[in-house]
Amino acid sequence: MANEYRQIIRNGLWDNNVTFTQMLALCPLMAVTSTATNGLGMGLATTFVLIISNMTISIFRNVTTPEVRIPVFVLLIAAIVTLVDMAMNAWLHELHKVLGLFIPLIVTNCAILGRAEAFASRNSVLPSMVDGLTMGLGFTFGLVVMGIVREITASGTLFANASSLLGSTFSFMEVTIIHDYRGFLLMMLPPGGFLAMGFLLAGKRILDKRISAANRRRQQIVNITPAPQHA
Amino acid sequence: MSTITTPLSGPHTHAQRSTGQIMALVTFALLPATAFGFYLFGWPAFNLWLLTIVSALLSEAVTLWIARKPVLFYLGDGSALLSAWLLAMTLPPWAPWWIAVMGGVIAIVLGKQVFGGIGQNLFNPAMLARVVLLISFPVELTSWVTPQVIGGSTSPSFIEGLMITFRGYTIDTVSSASVLGHVRTEVSAGHHLSTLMSQMPSPEDMGLGFMSGSMGETSAAFIIMGGIFLIYKRIITWHIPAAMLASTALLAMIMHGANPERYVGAGFHLTAGGIMLGAFFIATDLVTSPSTPLGKIIFGAGCGGLVYVIRTWGGYPEGVAFAVMLMNAMTPLIDHYIRPRIYGHKRRGVSLTYSGKRLESAHKFETKND
Numbered sequence: 001m002a003n004e005y006r007q008i009i010r011n012g013l014w015d016n017n018v019t020f021t022q023m024l025a026l027c028p029l030m031a032v033t034s035t036a037t038n039g040l041g042m043g044l045a046t047t048f049v050l051i052i053s054n055m056t057i058s059i060f061r062n063v064t065t066p067e068v069r070i071p072v073f074v075l076l077i078a079a080i081v082t083l084v085d086m087a088m089n090a091w092l093h094e095l096h097k098v099l100g101l102f103i104p105l106i107v108t109n110c111a112i113l114g115r116a117e118a119f120a121s122r123n124s125v126l127p128s129m130v131d132g133l134t135m136g137l138g139f140t141f142g143l144v145v146m147g148i149v150r151e152i153t154a155s156g157t158l159f160a161n162a163s164s165l166l167g168s169t170f171s172f173m174e175v176t177i178i179h180d181y182r183g184f185l186l187m188m189l190p191p192g193g194f195l196a197m198g199f200l201l202a203g204k205r206i207l208d209k210r211i212s213a214a215n216r217r218r219q220q221i222v223n224i225t226p227a228p229q230h231a
Numbered sequence: 232m233s234t235i236t237t238p239l240s241g242p243h244t245h246a247q248r249s250t251g252q253i254m255a256l257v258t259f260a261l262l263p264a265t266a267f268g269f270y271l272f273g274w275p276a277f278n279l280w281l282l283t284i285v286s287a288l289l290s291e292a293v294t295l296w297i298a299r300k301p302v303l304f305y306l307g308d309g310s311a312l313l314s315a316w317l318l319a320m321t322l323p324p325w326a327p328w329w330i331a332v333m334g335g336v337i338a339i340v341l342g343k344q345v346f347g348g349i350g351q352n353l354f355n356p357a358m359l360a361r362v363v364l365l366i367s368f369p370v371e372l373t374s375w376v377t378p379q380v381i382g383g384s385t386s387p388s389f390i391e392g393l394m395i396t397f398r399g400y401t402i403d404t405v406s407s408a409s410v411l412g413h414v415r416t417e418v419s420a421g422h423h424l425s426t427l428m429s430q431m432p433s434p435e436d437m438g439l440g441f442m443s444g445s446m447g448e449t450s451a452a453f454i455i456m457g458g459i460f461l462i463y464k465r466i467i468t469w470h471i472p473a474a475m476l477a478s479t480a481l482l483a484m485i486m487h488g489a490n491p492e493r494y495v496g497a498g499f500h501l502t503a504g505g506i507m508l509g510a511f512f513i514a515t516d517l518v519t520s521p522s523t524p525l526g527k528i529i530f531g532a533g534c535g536g537l538v539y540v541i542r543t544w545g546g547y548p549e550g551v552a553f554a555v556m557l558m559n560a561m562t563p564l565i566d567h568y569i570r571p572r573i574y575g576h577k578r579r580g581v582s583l584t585y586s587g588k589r590l591e592s593a594h595k596f597e598t599k600n601d
Contacts, residue, residue, distance in 0.1 A: 183367075184367050185366060185367045185368075186366055189366070198345070
């Protein structure tokens with residue numbers, strides 16, 4: 001049981017990461033990650049939608065027939081996104097202004113429909129919620145990493161305007177990494193998003209190769225250890 | 232006993248020139264225009280050229296080493312040197328050092344090696360780097376100086392040259408707009424061209440290159456010299472330069488004829504900005520241009536048309552880099568539709584007749600198509 005959850009968590013955060021492995025939801029990824037704060041806000045909103053949509057779809061999975069499942073999923077997701085949109089407009093108005101159109105567009109985020117179809121519609125409620133949470137956090141991780149890379153290279157700052165998302169207690173997060181930086185506009189524009197994505201993907205693949213090579217080595221060592229002698 | 236054996240090598244003719252030799256000849260053809268650029272803009276131009284090349288060669292070495300390819304073999308083919316050289320010639324001559332260094336790195340790493348190295352890149356590396364720099368640092372990439380001829384009283388000394396390149400030392404009195412930029416701002420402000428022409432360099436000065444502009448782009452005469460040398464040596468063919476220059480000139484003539492007070496003439500368009508360097512040295516890049524004569528003419532005409540459109544109605548005064556990159560993106564499509572004739576076949580795939588008969592296999596191919 002615990003093993004099953006460990007697998008779900010591993011999948012969501014790394015092995016089957018929305019951004020870097022499934023490569024879904026690239027449109028909001030390119031559009032909002034010009035700063036790390038925007039990425040974080042977008043990621044958290046999507047995570048919230050994912051948890052709730054996975055939960056509701058899992059609850060209704062036995063009454064939705066295969067023929068109507070897609071419209072049902074889309075309606076549920078659209079209702080949840082509308083709630084999130086209104087809530088953000090009310091309580092996180094500054095961030096809502098920045099993210100703008102991309103909040104309602106979470107409806108069309110293929111990662112959410114993908115998880116509904118691939119996981120929530122065939123698993124029980126609790127695993128579905130865990131899947132939604134970890135997939136969402138994995139997506140948030142991708143958005144924030146992209147935002148960090150692009151924000152530092154484009155304007156030399158990190159988590160600018162974080163206090164408008166998280167409240168004034170988090171203003172310590174707003175750092176200027178490079179002082180008197182002239183700015184590198186390209187990284188803030190869409191091409192910068194594609195460049196950062198390409199290099200991060202290459203980096204993840206190198207890392208994965210290293211990890212699997214290390215695992216293989218460990219296995220070999222286990223194999224050549226002589227079996228305990230029985231008296 | 233079978234007489235058919237595995238051939239020891241493919242039945243292809245080997246071109247006599249290696250990549251390194253081709254690159255060396257192109258570099259040689261660039262020498263007059265480059266030397267003129269140094270003469271015109273002094274030590275800062277030389278520093279810029281040197282820094283761009285050093286940073287490009289270093290990036291090439293590092294990326295090759297990361298990709299575990301033979302470093303010296305690929306460095307020795309001179310392709311990185313040529314890309315950086317062309318990039319340096321399109322930069323403002325007194326640009327600061329970091330423009331040169333970043334340009335070299337971008338050209339090689341983003342423009343060439345991420346695609347897989349030499350021969351694999353979709354876009355011309357030099358133009359890609361120039362566009363990235365222009366979009367990211369518009370102020371530095373549009374700061375021109377009037378010619379400060381070496382040996383003249385206003386030419387910066389070696390030390391002053393280092394100050395200009397490395398410390399951002401600027402002399403306000405020598406800065407000026409490029410001719411294209413000047414015409415653009417004046418015309419959009421509602422001035423008539425006939426009142427403007429007295430402030431312009433004379434057509435002879437523009438043809439020879441005595442005007443403000445990029446480091447190695449100002450002299451149409453020296454670039455044409457190099458270009459003709461390349462055509463004579465059969466490194467490039469006449470198709471791309473001729474089509475590119477002709478389409479720009481044609482559009483300019485039509486528009487100038489329609490409204491001479493608003494649109495400058497063909498002679499101005501052909502001698503100003505980077506079109507000559509673009510037509511002979513950049514659009515003709517062997518990797519990123521089509522391979523058939525007709526394809527080359529379409530490619531060149533597209534480049535020339537886009538140059539005119541961007542210069543006249545676009546957001547930037549000069550459009551050679553954008554035009555070449557847009558047409559680079561079209562190259563695979565052009566090559567897909569316009570294919571070279573296969574040896575022994577007519578253009579549509581029908582086999583040629585040999586003493587009145589066709590080869591059996593070719594005949595089958597033909598009937599299948601029918």
